[in-house]
């Protein structure tokens with residue numbers, strides 16, 4: 001695991017074991033607020049202990065950006081009495097798939113035995129939710145596209161936007177919606193945050209936000225174009241496998257070996273949707 005400071009009171013933890021997934025902690029007057037957790041129990045426990053010692057404070061609340069397991073599992077390492085705040089859709093998705101996903105993870109790696117699933121206790125359905133932590137205000141609002149339940153968390157005093165997986169080193173839409181994700185990336189640009197903390201990968205600093213969001217938008221446009229080409233030429237979905245990530249303007253460094261698979265899953269999800277529309 002790596003860690004760094006985003007600002008005086010904001011800490012970022014990044015897993016070196018799973019796709020550079022990020023967890024953010026904000027020290028506030030009322031205690032520490034943690035946004036998303038890392039999946040592996042030893043990393044999650046280390047973070048909880050580090051924050052206790054470093055801040056000398058109790059935790060205030062936990063916020064979950066969306067229901068994907070790489071952000072959820074480690075929440076168990078924080079005190080049980082804390083509320084977990086998310087979108088209502090996130091809570092529903094976790095009730096539907098949480099336990100079965102966890103059972104599967106435990107089969108693959110016994111380290112997950114100690115994880116208990118945390119189901120969100122405070123949710124919002126539409127619009128926004130403000131979490132007042134005294135000297136810090138967290139504005140929670142929908143940022144769908146990567147998944148329907150994904151939310152953004154803006155720390156108003158710092159203009160730091162934590163996007164969940166709405167922004168990540170390679171935008172992933174295989175479990176989401178292409179158009180929604182494009183709209184979400186445009187919204188992030190319009191918000192002009194000072195700093196963007198992505199769900200996976202490096203922090204995007206002031207002055208880079210526009211450029212990086214444009215890169216992600218043009219990547220997704222390329223994904224759609226490739227899917228359309230394969231479909232138009234009447235070629236089989238297997239042939240999508242040969243389309244490299246680099247042709248769409250991104251590279252493999254941030255997410256390593258998983259990059260190609262994630263990229264192909266993106267193209268196939270658009271291909272399948274277009275094909276269904278054509279046939280339907």
Ligand SMILES: [Zn+2]
Nearest residue numbers: 066068146165
């Ligand atoms: Zn995700």
